[in-house]
Amino acid sequence: MTEISSDFKGQTVICTFEMTPATAHELMELLQSAYAEVISKAPGFIGAGLHMNDARTRIATYSKWRDRGDYQAMLRSPEMIERNKVINTLCRSFEPVMYEVAADF
Numbered sequence: 001m002t003e004i005s006s007d008f009k010g011q012t013v014i015c016t017f018e019m020t021p022a023t024a025h026e027l028m029e030l031l032q033s034a035y036a037e038v039i040s041k042a043p044g045f046i047g048a049g050l051h052m053n054d055a056r057t058r059i060a061t062y063s064k065w066r067d068r069g070d071y072q073a074m075l076r077s078p079e080m081i082e083r084n085k086v087i088n089t090l091c092r093s094f095e096p097v098m099y100e101v102a103a104d105f
Helices: 021-037 068-076 078-089
Strands: 011-018 045-052 058-065 093-099
Touching (some): 011 068, 021 058, 058 068, 068 078
Antiparallel strands (some): 011 058, 045 058
16 A cells, blocks of 8 residues: 655656546556556556546546656656557546645645
């Protein structure tokens, strides 16, 4: 389980995907596969969680990395470039945003 803590000094990334209910399960399966086979094995990866809303129109991923450069290197890997091309065909949009934890409760 990935812990959320305001004293975490690494990089937190929250990525949101917008899709239709018709592509939701296929997109989630591709994301789970990417995390299991590539992302979780990348240097600097700490942990992640994948979430889908009840309407099956949005997926959010939360991941923790040792630092920003590790996350960026994973995105630039040939394997992830190819996977993201396929993922892009199943959603209207996806946006990764880098955050710092401001507070935890």
